[in-house]
Amino acid sequence: MPGILLETLRGKRADKVPLWLMRQAGRYLPEYRALRADKGGFLELVYDCDAATEVTLQPIRRFGFDGAILFSDILIIPYAMGQNLEFLAGEGPKLSPKLVDHALSSLEAVPQRLSPIYDTVAKVKAGLGLETTLLGFAGSPWTVATYMVAGEGSRDQHDTRAMAYRDSGAFGAIIDAIANLTIEYLAGQVEAGAEAVQLFDSWSGSLSPTEFERWVIAPNAKIVAALQTRFPDLPVIGFPKGAGEKLPAYMRETGVSAAGLDETIDPVWAAKELPANLPVQGNLDPLLLLAGGKALESGARRILEAFVDRPHVFNLGHGIGQFTPIEHVENLVEFVRNWKS
DSSP states (O other): OOOHHHHHHTTOOOSSOOBOOTTOSSTTSHHHHHHHHHHOSHHHHHHOHHHHHHHHHHHHHHHOOSEEEOOOOTTHHHHHHTOEEEEETTTEEEEESOTTSSOGGGOOOOGGGGHHHHHHHHHHHHHSOTTSEEEEEEEOHHHHHHHHHHSSOOSSOHHHHHHHHHOHHHHHHHHHHHHHHHHHHHHHHHHHTOSEEEEEETTGGGSOHHHHIIIIIHHHHHHHHHHHHHOTTOOEEEEETTOGGGHHHHHHHHOOSEEEOOTTSOHHHHHHHSOTTOOEEOOBOHHHHHHOHHHHHHHHHHHHHHTTTSOEEBOBSSOOOTTOOHHHHHHHHHHHHHOOO
């Protein structure tokens, strides 16, 4: 029998609300910190299949979440496309050469950099019970492109937005290359055992409406259509962070199976504006989980009540913070598990 999370993502309402948290495998867990210290750098941890499997399974053992999300990174795609990738302490990821001043054609693809990720997926799948859904993921083309162009993250994606306006042809080629490889990458994850996938568009909120249509909706629609042609029963969660009022159009036009909502979206508004019966995921503010107490319960209750009439996966509006107390996560899990409409 499929797990409750997978059934919910396929559009079936259950007696209980399934639960997982973005970035649930990570620095807030002491067992993760211990393993990270033993293995060294982040990329080394991702590419050690046994270690990455262990990290993926750690929050399942501790909290019994309904979904296990692959431990990896959205920048595996540019790494496989031939950019150099480093994770520097205190600075975040760095990619080189930067495509703001180097041609896409200067990169030499290294497709074998994807293979260990598939091995991790298979190992995780073998370690999960049938009740726990295995989630794969990738970054959406716009968000991945912002890192490839600028060589690092930025607050307003200035270099990438400027390039998209200045030379839409060259930028479109970057988007197309990312989308094409992402289709194959996610297909590889599914073939290795992933039962659903999520597309993370962490920087979609920086775009104007017309650019959002071109660089967020269109490439994601291409990815979703290709995946659903190959895997008709595969749920695809779209998470366009910062989309705001553009969210309903994203959900209609991309064809994603479920709407991932960030913490800035009013759940009452989303329940009214999104297509009827579309599964939704989210959208507790990660800072409420950090704060805990009555504020946490109140925020969680408001979300649960807003989505009582449609399939709902409880989650955060973005990734769990590294300083989040373990007991707050335990309290949230207990509250959601015991909640009744």
